[in-house]
Amino acid sequence: MDLKYQAWQGKYLDLLGTQTDILEFSHTTVSPTYKNRAKIVYNGENLKVYVLSKEDIVVSKLCSYAEKDKKDIDILMKTINKQELLEIIKEVKNDINSRVPKIKEQFLQNLEILIKEYSLILE
Secondary structure, eight states: OOTTSOGGGHHHHHHTTOOOOOOOGGGSOOOTTGGGTOEEEEEOSSOEEEEOOHHHHHHHTTTTOOHHHHHHHHHHTTTSOHHHHHHHHHHHHHHGGGSOHHHHHHHHHHHHHHHHHTTOOOO
16 A cells, blocks of 8 residues: 555556555545554565555455455454454544545444454443
């Protein structure tokens, strides 16, 4: 994710044979502090590639929460740090008003499902 790019610019990356999905921050449920937890998976001369933490991936999937997202979440929930997940959820809840209104609605609705499904306690 590179917040400096527009989604249409991802098409240029596709020409290079990469699979990418560049999202605008306002259209996601990624925490504002995701960079603190992201890991570098490639560090080249002109390019750095990061991957989100497992906890950030779970929260990001609450935006759409499609069947494939639910399956991914189920796998990730087995090995994540639940306390960190809850902290990230709080960060997104505190920042959700800066997102597209539909994203806010979807996030809050899907968050309720996640909390019940995995018996999470959000303070």
